[in-house]
Amino acid sequence: MNKPSIHLNCPMPKFDFDIITPGHGSGGLLTHRLLESGVFSILKNEFLDQQHDGAILPVSGKVAFSTDSFVVSPIFFPGGNIGELAVNGTVNDLSMCGAIPRYLSLSFILEEGLRMEDLWEILAGIRLAADKAGVQIVTGDTKVVEKGKGDQIFINTSGIGEIHPHADIHLNRIQPGDKIILSGEIATHGIAILSVREGLEFETDILSDTTSLHLPVKHLLDELGENVRFLRDPTRGGLATTLNEIAQKSGLGIDIRQPAIPLDSRVEAACEMLGLDPMYVANEGKFIAIVPTPFAEKALAILQKHDECRKAAIIGEVSGDHPGQVIMKSISGGRRVVSMLPGEQLPRIC
Amino acid sequence: MKYLSEYRDPELIQAYLSEIARITTRPWTLMEICGGQTHSLIKNGIPELLPEKIRMIHGPGCPVCVTPVSLIDQAIFLAESKGVVLCSFGDMIRVPGSLNSLLEAKSGGADVRILYSPLEAVSLAQKYPEKEFVFFAVGFETTAPANALSVIRAQQLGLKNFSILTSHVLVPPAMEAILSDPLHSVDAFLAAGHVCAIMGISEYLPLVEKYHIPMVVTGFEPVDLLQGILMAVRQLEKGEAKLENPYARVVLKEGNQRAIQAIKQVFEVSDREWRGIGEIPNSGYELKADFADFDARKKFDIPPTVVKENSECMAGEILKGLKNPVQCPHFGTRCTPESPLGAPMVSAEGACAAYFHFHQHA
Numbered sequence: 017m018n019k020p021s022i023h024l025n026c027p028m029p030k031f032d033f034d035i036i037t038p039g040h041g042s043g044g045l046l047t048h049r050l051l052e053s054g055v056f057s058i059l060k061n062e063f064l065d066q067q068h069d070g071a072i073l074p075v076s077g078k079v080a081f082s083t084d085s086f087v088v089s090p091i092f093f094p095g096g097n098i099g100e101l102a103v104n105g106t107v108n109d110l111s112m113c114g115a116i117p118r119y120l121s122l123s124f125i126l127e128e129g130l131r132m133e134d135l136w137e138i139l140a141g142i143r144l145a146a147d148k149a150g151v152q153i154v155t156g157d158t159k160v161v162e163k164g165k166g167d168q169i170f171i172n173t174s175g176i177g178e179i180h181p182h183a184d185i186h187l188n189r190i191q192p193g194d195k196i197i198l199s200g201e202i203a204t205h206g207i208a209i210l211s212v213r214e215g216l217e218f219e220t221d222i223l224s225d226t227t228s229l230h231l232p233v234k235h236l237l238d239e240l241g242e243n244v245r246f247l248r249d250p251t252r253g254g255l256a257t258t259l260n261e262i263a264q265k266s267g268l269g270i271d272i273r274q275p276a277i278p279l280d281s282r283v284e285a286a287c288e289m290l291g292l293d294p295m296y297v298a299n300e301g302k303f304i305a306i307v308p309t310p311f312a313e314k315a316l317a318i319l320q321k322h323d324e325c326r327k328a329a330i331i332g333e334v335s336g337d338h339p340g341q342v343i344m345k346s347i348s349g350g351r352r353v354v355s356m357l358p359g360e361q362l363p364r365i366c
Numbered sequence: 367m368k369y370l371s372e373y374r375d376p377e378l379i380q381a382y383l384s385e386i387a388r389i390t391t392r393p394w395t396l397m398e399i400c401g402g403q404t405h406s407l408i409k410n411g412i413p414e415l416l417p418e419k420i421r422m423i424h425g426p427g428c429p430v431c432v433t434p435v436s437l438i439d440q441a442i443f444l445a446e447s448k449g450v451v452l453c454s455f456g457d458m459i460r461v462p463g464s465l466n467s468l469l470e471a472k473s474g475g476a477d478v479r480i481l482y483s484p485l486e487a488v489s490l491a492q493k494y495p496e497k498e499f500v501f502f503a504v505g506f507e508t509t510a511p512a513n514a515l516s517v518i519r520a521q522q523l524g525l526k527n528f529s530i531l532t533s534h535v536l537v538p539p540a541m542e543a544i545l546s547d548p549l550h551s552v553d554a555f556l557a558a559g560h561v562c563a564i565m566g567i568s569e570y571l572p573l574v575e576k577y578h579i580p581m582v583v584t585g586f587e588p589v590d591l592l593q594g595i596l597m598a599v600r601q602l603e604k605g606e607a608k609l610e611n612p613y614a615r616v617v618l619k620e621g622n623q624r625a626i627q628a629i630k631q632v633f634e635v636s637d638r639e640w641r642g643i644g645e646i647p648n649s650g651y652e653l654k655a656d657f658a659d660f661d662a663r664k665k666f667d668i669p670p671t672v673v674k675e676n677s678e679c680m681a682g683e684i685l686k687g688l689k690n691p692v693q694c695p696h697f698g699t700r701c702t703p704e705s706p707l708g709a710p711m712v713s714a715e716g717a718c719a720a721y722f723h724f725h726q727h728a
Contacts, residue, residue, distance in 0.1 A: 348412065
């Protein structure tokens with residue numbers, strides 16, 4: 017497949033090996049060279065440059081702290097790579113707490129045999145995504161496992177963000193009557209990944225939606241402050257799973273309208289072809305915001321000013337009826353429960 | 367989306383619903399054959415929008431549901447054999463066999479892969495000659511052509527490491543089995559559109575005449591389903607019994623001749639056991655002797671298993687439309703998609719799963 021064209025101004029340095037070997041995780045000379053000429057040179061910043069056992073960081077006020085691990089296969093996919101995903105994932109988790117993301121840790125588990133060129137490209141993706149999100153990678157770790165004990169590369173990122181002074185994001189603040197806003201089209205990440213998976217490949221120009229959401233979130237909080245009652249990014253398990261979590265944990269009901277949910281027609285067609293329900297397909301650059309009705313139109317207008325939220329829409333509202341359940345009004349006018357997915361979504365036979 | 371959105375048009379849906387309500391004077395029970403139709407009906411909330419006099423019951427057209435436990439056990443045995451890659455359609459892998467499912471076998475280290483087409487398995491067999499690839503060839507007449515083509519392709523390529531484990535079932539014999547059950551309550555059938563797209567419609571005429579039952583070849587979108595229901599009710603109200611095909615944009619009278627040719631080249635009709643229903647004569651396909659080299663059952667020494675079927679599951683009655691999923695005492699309590707007692711709760715086309723996912727307390 018065509019890899020995304022991420023390029024930094026500096027070319028890849030000359031390493032002793034074209035691939036990762038057990039020596040690169042030994043802590044010895046090879047590890048040192050890999051870090052010095054590879055990782056540190058790309059991710060360079062004042063905290064990382066100290067090369068201490070940990071980072072000593074200035075923060076102000078309350079902080080949000082989050083962690084996530086990334087094991088996506090394939091590691092390069094239309095619209096991104098595992099490195100960008102690892103940065104954006106944690107940045108977005110922090111944003112959903114109402115925080116301004118500041119610092120990330122970055123840990124690699126590399127499988128013996130990973131191509132150095134691929135690692136370089138992933139690092140470039142990490143750097144670009146971190147710059148876009150305004151975060152610095154301040155500490156990290158690299159381990160190497162034997163061939164067959166990993167899947168090329170696994171990444172963990174943890175992050176710290178400073179809580180926005182006007183943010184008060186909490187499930188217990190959601191009220192019946194509040195509006196649910198979705199920031200854009202669903203299911204693009206999951207379908208982009210499936211389109212390049214061995215045994216399933218199909219031709220499409222659908223790109224993953226992986227991106228950081230800190231700017232639209234900050235803009236919402238700047239303008240609406242505590243009237244943003246809840247934020248959540250529907251990643252694995254898709255929109256349906258996230259809405260169910262909110263309904264179950266808040267003890268409230270959720271009503272959504274199927275025609276209001278933004279869905280790219282190419283993604284819709286791919287889902288039809290693959291027998292998948294887009295409501296359960298993963299997103300990596302979308303979020304839902306729950307706001308009181310009088311602020312819904314304003315919130316929508318704010319979001320639509322941002323490129324990544326151009327297709328934002330009000331998809332439904334919180335209800336005092338049917339607690340713990342998500343009910344969708346279908347295109348045909350019938351109502352149905354949108355349930356939690358049991359395990360992985362499996363394509364059907366015919 | 368072109369060719370789909372037209373059949374999901376809310377105004378058209380309303381128009382069909384009003385017309386159905388207008389012409390219905392007596393209670394009628396309609397059975398949709400295909401599990402895909404069941405899901406679409408329930409997912410779109412259609413049964414609640416229909417007049418109370420119209421009762422929809424759900425037919426046996428869920429390939430996953432009717433695949434016998436013994437075959438799932440055989441597939442698991444193969445998946446757990448050294449050097450074998452068991453390839454399967456997705457929703458087969460969670461169905462419980464006697465001891466476990468393919469998904470559990472996979473978690474235990476068996477090489478089980480989800481594919482969309484048996485031809486992908488042929489490509490993998492070509493790419494990795496050191497492994498044995500077995501495709502779990504499950505399905506109705508709809509998947510038979512692709513399974514047949516995979517065997518033809520493998521033979522052309524001279525592949526020695528590809529075979530299929532067949533579990534093919536046929537729709538008309540199953541409909542006959544339902545109609546010959548004195549307890550059945552079906553007044554009209556919505557025939558399975560995709561099956562008819564392959565096989566054509568002529569094989570249903572004898573059933574229509576013998577049992578004097580209306581049959582309407584029906585698609586899967588809300589407008590298709592409502593059109594099928596309307597035409598079936600219209601026949602019932604007039605006391606007619608005809609075979610009608612409003613799904614003509616997909617179904618030709620003579621079916622898909624090339625697909626039928628591929629099926630005839632590779633398969634022959636055989637008796638077949640249906641999970642929950644029992645053996646139905648001439649209701650399945652087996653590989654012909656010319657293709658024995660690609661028959662996993664002949665290629666591998668699969669030991670006979672002691673089949674354990676959960677006696678609490680009433681899948682048979684569900685599949686024959688005698689009971690509705692919510693009439694099962696275990697529905698949604700002891701039997702859920704995460705821990706199913708039987709197949710109809712697992713498959714994307716199973717009636718129990720449709721009710722569980724879309725209907726629960728709504």
